[in-house]
Amino acid sequence: MLRFRYRFRQRNLPSAEGTGSGPAGRISKMRKLVTALIRHERIEGKHPYLDEARGYAERLIDEAVRNGDQHKPTMEIANYWLLEKDLLHKLFKVLVPRYENASTSYTKMWNLPTVYPGGGYHMALLELRNNPWPDVIPQQREVKNNLINVLIKAAKEDHEKNQQLTEHKQSEFTDQSTDTGTTTSQSP
Known part of the structure; x- marks a missing residue:
């Protein structure tokens, strides 16, 4: 069970991987975002994309925490979602020990201000909790x-x-x- 509210239906995303890419392009975009999140631990992008990728990243980390790297189906899931195979080591040796005793979600999402003039997209920032980066909102x-x-x-x-x-x-x-x-x- 995920530790945050999520949508039961998929979101209508505009052109996930170019014009006419369909469901395969959508999944390809989500895989790239999940890989980037695990690699950098903080990514910035359009809110609808990051909101959907958050669910996939949460589920991936949750499966890794529950089952570990010896569980074959978990390794297949991780191998599918992480495009860069060196991140498998980071997932199981760095992130799993970090989140073993976590009681909240593994990710945190921040809404960023809309910059005008421009496209007017709703931008967001998605990060893994307890990451090495400075806080988004600095402490007073x-x-x-x-x-x-x-x-x-x-x-x-x-x-x-x-x-x-x-x-x-x-x-x-x-x-x-x-x-x-x-x-x-x-x-x-």
């Missing part, structure tokens, strides 16, 4: 102890103290004025 640095933030925090605390002192003095002043005002109004 800790800025709590920067000099400017420390100075702003100190100024804020100083301002709050001054406000409390001013309120306290005003309340004392109003208490004194009400006390003196009541004594003068009672004498005739």
Whole structure:
């Protein structure tokens, strides 16, 4: 069972492998994308193509994790989907140990912004989890102890103290004025 939502029906892809290539061209395109994903661990392309290739890559990695390289049907599947045969070693010796205890999907998909003017294609980025590349969205640095933030925090605390002192003095002043005002109004 795949660990992400997938479509039950195939997607209508425009010209997978040139004009009139049909289902064979579609599968050829998917094989190239799965091979590129295993080789580079991060690929960029059109969203519909990568979304469909994601399912095939997930299934390939899942079969490799479940059965290992001694299982003949798994080796046949891997041999079919990976066009470059040196990637069989990477699949079973690098990726399988990486994902043995994974509880989520093996891939992650990011939608990229549409660049205009241009074709206006919905672009995406497909990557294997825990890859050696830098994060797509960089982690935020800790800025709590920067000099400017420390100075702003100190100024804020100083301002709050001054406000409390001013309120306290005003309340004392109003208490004194009400006390003196009541004594003068009672004498005739």
